[in-house]
Amino acid sequence: MAEHYKPQKYKAWEMTLEERFQEVYPPFSEREATLEANRCLYCHDAPCMVACPTHIDIPTFIRKIATGNVKGSARTILESNLMGATCARVCPVDVLCEGDCVLGADHKPIAIGRLQRYATDYASERNIKFFQKGKPNGKKVAVIGSGPAGLSCAGELAKAGFEVTVYEKKEMAGGLSTYGIVVFREPVEVSLKEVKMIEDMGVTVKTGVTVGKDIKFEDLVNENDAVFISIGLGQVPEMEIAGEDLSGVLDGLDFIEKTKVQALDSISYGNRICVIGAGNTAIDCATIARRLGAERVTMIYRRSEAEMPAYHFEYEFALKEGVSFMFLTQPVEVLGKDGKVDGLKCMRMDLGAPDASGRRSPVPVEGSEFVVPCDMVVKAIGQVKPAHFLKMLEPFGVESVKGYIKVDSDNRTAHRKIYAGGDCVRSHGEASTVMAVQDGKIAAKAITRALVDEAALAKK
Ligand SMILES: Cc1cc2nc3c(=O)[nH]c(=O)nc-3n(C[C@H](O)[C@H](O)[C@H](O)COP(=O)(O)OP(=O)(O)OC[C@H]3O[C@@H](n4cnc5c(N)ncnc54)[C@H](O)[C@@H]3O)c2cc1C
Numbered sequence: 107m108a109e110h111y112k113p114q115k116y117k118a119w120e121m122t123l124e125e126r127f128q129e130v131y132p133p134f135s136e137r138e139a140t141l142e143a144n145r146c147l148y149c150h151d152a153p154c155m156v157a158c159p160t161h162i163d164i165p166t167f168i169r170k171i172a173t174g175n176v177k178g179s180a181r182t183i184l185e186s187n188l189m190g191a192t193c194a195r196v197c198p199v200d201v202l203c204e205g206d207c208v209l210g211a212d213h214k215p216i217a218i219g220r221l222q223r224y225a226t227d228y229a230s231e232r233n234i235k236f237f238q239k240g241k242p243n244g245k246k247v248a249v250i251g252s253g254p255a256g257l258s259c260a261g262e263l264a265k266a267g268f269e270v271t272v273y274e275k276k277e278m279a280g281g282l283s284t285y286g287i288v289v290f291r292e293p294v295e296v297s298l299k300e301v302k303m304i305e306d307m308g309v310t311v312k313t314g315v316t317v318g319k320d321i322k323f324e325d326l327v328n329e330n331d332a333v334f335i336s337i338g339l340g341q342v343p344e345m346e347i348a349g350e351d352l353s354g355v356l357d358g359l360d361f362i363e364k365t366k367v368q369a370l371d372s373i374s375y376g377n378r379i380c381v382i383g384a385g386n387t388a389i390d391c392a393t394i395a396r397r398l399g400a401e402r403v404t405m406i407y408r409r410s411e412a413e414m415p416a417y418h419f420e421y422e423f424a425l426k427e428g429v430s431f432m433f434l435t436q437p438v439e440v441l442g443k444d445g446k447v448d449g450l451k452c453m454r455m456d457l458g459a460p461d462a463s464g465r466r467s468p469v470p471v472e473g474s475e476f477v478v479p480c481d482m483v484v485k486a487i488g489q490v491k492p493a494h495f496l497k498m499l500e501p502f503g504v505e506s507v508k509g510y511i512k513v514d515s516d517n518r519t520a521h522r523k524i525y526a527g528g529d530c531v532r533s534h535g536e537a538s539t540v541m542a543v544q545d546g547k548i549a550a551k552a553i554t555r556a557l558v559d560e561a562a563l564a565k566k
């Protein structure tokens with residue numbers, strides 16, 4: 107690999123490879139947490155609580171930190187959100203809880219996410235167990251997929267006394283929290299500790315089991331009182347351009363996964379990398395490429411800066427990391443030499459009339475082709491929808507909407523025993539960890555109501 111050139115302001119390269127992949131935001135010390143907690147006004151009808159999709163009692167957990175009851179604070183958080191440690195790290199707080207903090211109008215909003223991390227880490231480091239399996243109610247539930255939606259549903263059901271088994275196709279449980287969130291935002295251990303917490307509540311987690319391959323979906327429906335589907339979405343879709351099969355063209359999710367499960371110095375990367383896409387996954391790919399040591403990382407997006415789907419704070423982070431952006435640019439062919447990537451042929455775009463998404467659609471500019479020299483191309487243009495799984499659900503009458511599983515407000519499908527939640531049902535709006543957690547809670551509540559509460563009423 108050619109010697110890397112170091113731009114003066116790129117601090118990350120002054121650190122060791124391991125240091126570059128430590129959590130970007132350091133944890134609060136006790137003093138910092140107490141000072142920050144004491145800034146909170148403990149609003150009545152706090153808007154931050156409404157803005158949090160899991161409705162954590164934020165003023166109460168912050169007040170408990172201020173009074174030194176950190177264990178009690180962690181309990182308050184986890185009572186509403188079992189994945190509180192992950193959410194503390196990954197939630198887009200600017201547009202959720204902190205975005206609605208009343209102090210934000212004139213001062214800095216309270217650092218709710220970092221305080222949440224302080225409390226949940228306190229409990230996790232001391233192995234404090236808050237919840238246990240409820241009194242057995244004699245009902246069984248299968249959960250497919252162990253991401254935030256599946257684990258949240260499983261944990262809530264365990265509290266209500268259900269016998270729950272989670273089936274996970276990967277080697278490790280945790281879904282994208284384990285494999286997809288960049289390691290400097292969430293280390294793998296944080297996610298695995300949450301999995302352990304759910305197992306300690308009496309949930310069985312079977313990894314390395316693909317439903318539809320190793321075990322029949324039909325059998326799960328027949329052998330359980332309810333099934334919760336939380337399979338997320340698939341890999342990055344094909345770009346459908348020539349040269350996509352060349353060595354050096356990577357799936358963005360695979361690239362991120364390597365940095366979570368492999369030794370960092372064993373990961374190969376290019377010196378001049380093009381990342382296709384401008385969502386949060388693309389930003390993650392671009393920033394890890396820089397932190398690995400890539401000299402030039404360019405994000406290529408066919409619309410303009412105004413339409414880019416990444417959160418603004420993510421965009422700013424990428425700019426600080428020295429990532430370059432090419433807007434209004436569409437890749438048309440990956441060029442190769444000796445079977446390896448040697449460049450990316452692109453075309454300039456203009457913005458035309460708004461399309462179905464409401465955003466102005468990109469229109470190619472005739473004769474505007476040009477080549478971006480590069481030795482690696484990372485595809486990060488979203489994730490494929492669960493078409494294969496939907497086929498399996500057809501005989502059960504489960505419906506779909508825009509390629510996602512269709513559910514009602516209880517997260518129940520058209521089949522009375524089958525529920526679903528998380529990314530696989532999110533046919534519109536942003537997909538996020540905290541929303542997946544809430545989906546799991548909603549389904550667990552509905553399953554409990556249908557199988558325990560209504561059954562008890564019917565007996566009376
Ligand atoms: C790169 C990336 C970065 C992200 N960053 C953020 C962020 O910063 N903040 C944020 O809030 N959100 C972020 N998200 C979104 C967030 O990770 C998801 O919304 C969340 O993980 C969805 O949870 P889930 O449980 O629905 O699915 P997942 O987390 O995808 O979990 C689904 C699980 O189901 C398993 N599975 C699939 N099919 C089967 C089968 N047939 N049998 C058994 N198991 C199966 C999968 O292996 C997986 O473990 C990011 C997503 C990506 C891709």
Ligand code: SF4
Pocket residue numbers: 157158159160161162164187190193194197199202203204218219222540
């Ligand atoms: S779960 Fe997320 S949105 Fe809710 S309070 Fe915690 S950091 Fe904010």
